[in-house]
Amino acid sequence: MKKTLYLILFISLGTVSLFAEIDCPSDSSYHIDMRTQLQDGTPNPTYGQAIATGLCGCLAYTSSATVSGSQVMFTIRLVDNEPIRGLELDIHHDAGSQLYFGPEPFVDANGNGNYDEGEDFTDLNGDGVRNSQLGSVQKGAKFENLTNPEGEPKQMNLTANFIDDTSSVNNDYVKVMAYSTSQAQTTGNGSEGDAVFISYELIAGETLPENVTFYFESAKLPGTSANPELLSVVCGYPSPDNPQTVSTSQLGLRSEILPGQFVLHQNYPNPFNPVTNISFDVPQGAGKMVLSIYNILGQKVSILAEGILNPGQYSYEWNGRDMQGHSVASGIYFYELKSSSFTSRKKMLLLQ
Numbered sequence: 001m002k003k004t005l006y007l008i009l010f011i012s013l014g015t016v017s018l019f020a021e022i023d024c025p026s027d028s029s030y031h032i033d034m035r036t037q038l039q040d041g042t043p044n045p046t047y048g049q050a051i052a053t054g055l056c057g058c059l060a061y062t063s064s065a066t067v068s069g070s071q072v073m074f075t076i077r078l079v080d081n082e083p084i085r086g087l088e089l090d091i092h093h094d095a096g097s098q099l100y101f102g103p104e105p106f107v108d109a110n111g112n113g114n115y116d117e118g119e120d121f122t123d124l125n126g127d128g129v130r131n132s133q134l135g136s137v138q139k140g141a142k143f144e145n146l147t148n149p150e151g152e153p154k155q156m157n158l159t160a161n162f163i164d165d166t167s168s169v170n171n172d173y174v175k176v177m178a179y180s181t182s183q184a185q186t187t188g189n190g191s192e193g194d195a196v197f198i199s200y201e202l203i204a205g206e207t208l209p210e211n212v213t214f215y216f217e218s219a220k221l222p223g224t225s226a227n228p229e230l231l232s233v234v235c236g237y238p239s240p241d242n243p244q245t246v247s248t249s250q251l252g253l254r255s256e257i258l259p260g261q262f263v264l265h266q267n268y269p270n271p272f273n274p275v276t277n278i279s280f281d282v283p284q285g286a287g288k289m290v291l292s293i294y295n296i297l298g299q300k301v302s303i304l305a306e307g308i309l310n311p312g313q314y315s316y317e318w319n320g321r322d323m324q325g326h327s328v329a330s331g332i333y334f335y336e337l338k339s340s341s342f343t344s345r346k347k348m349l350l351l352q
Helices: none
Strands: 008-010 028-033 050-055 057-061 066-068 071-080 087-093 136-139 157-163 173-179 192-202 211-220 234-236 244-247 276-282 288-295 300-308 312-318 331-338 343-350
Touching: 057 211, 057 244, 087 192, 136 157, 157 276, 157 312, 173 192, 276 288, 300 312
Parallel strands: 057 234, 136 312
Antiparallel strands: 008 028, 028 050, 057 071, 066 071, 071 192, 087 173, 087 211, 136 192, 157 173, 211 244, 276 312, 288 300, 288 331, 331 343
16 A cells, blocks of 8 residues: 655744744644545545644744845755654745846747757856856755664655646745655654755845745645654744845855755665656756767656756756657666766656
């Protein structure tokens, strides 16, 4: 039976301090149970009811931002009263186009869904190069040096994607996910610590607003009390009804959290059908980079990213299609991250 994740909806909101001194007592978290079936396939008798899912976990921003060049970084803090297996956040802010996260827009002249040399693009950061990603995310200490329930060292993965919400005006957002395929979990000791650093690009020619207000349209913290089920235990976070304002009037440099070297991670899932995520780390001074897909004959199938990337952690999705938008055949493929000073290639398997 396939394990069901993230099927509990948020119902109640705890207290969140604007200064990230998070008030998150070790109380029970209550959510509406949206599981129609239990893991053994039987009907869920508590479907549609409020149930206790575990001990509360809470999220909040620190009170001020930090900066590195044109990157403005905000810190999300976490209190975990029980071990947490990741998070999922849909992050909105009120700074509009001044703070940007995602690829630079381009005109898809040939309709293949990819940027090709010579196509027009919007140069948001003024560097003259079309960047496939502006902004980045980085794990905080809460998601580093983790173990599984048996105490074995394991890793938490972190991804972030720009979501172009066409259903409303100026309502694009960033979806951040931390997850593990090896049961990595936080300590659950009830202490407060850094969970995620998210950096936005200050668009060229724009003035940074003195304050930026954030809210999470959705927030999930998969807890472990209901093991083997992973039910959300979130009790407090900046919501649409209770947003949080962060000051940008005092900025400082936090270069110590930036990756110190290139790292190309194994794709997930692998094998996959038809979508997989490819993550990598970029240090300072990386220069122009290209993330490409090749078939087993060495022929280039797709280019996922190309341009000058700011230092940080990145994740790109490949949907099993070539540069013309056609689905490719099942088999072994290679993905390659290349710059003037670094090249790394890894293998993945597509199963149709």
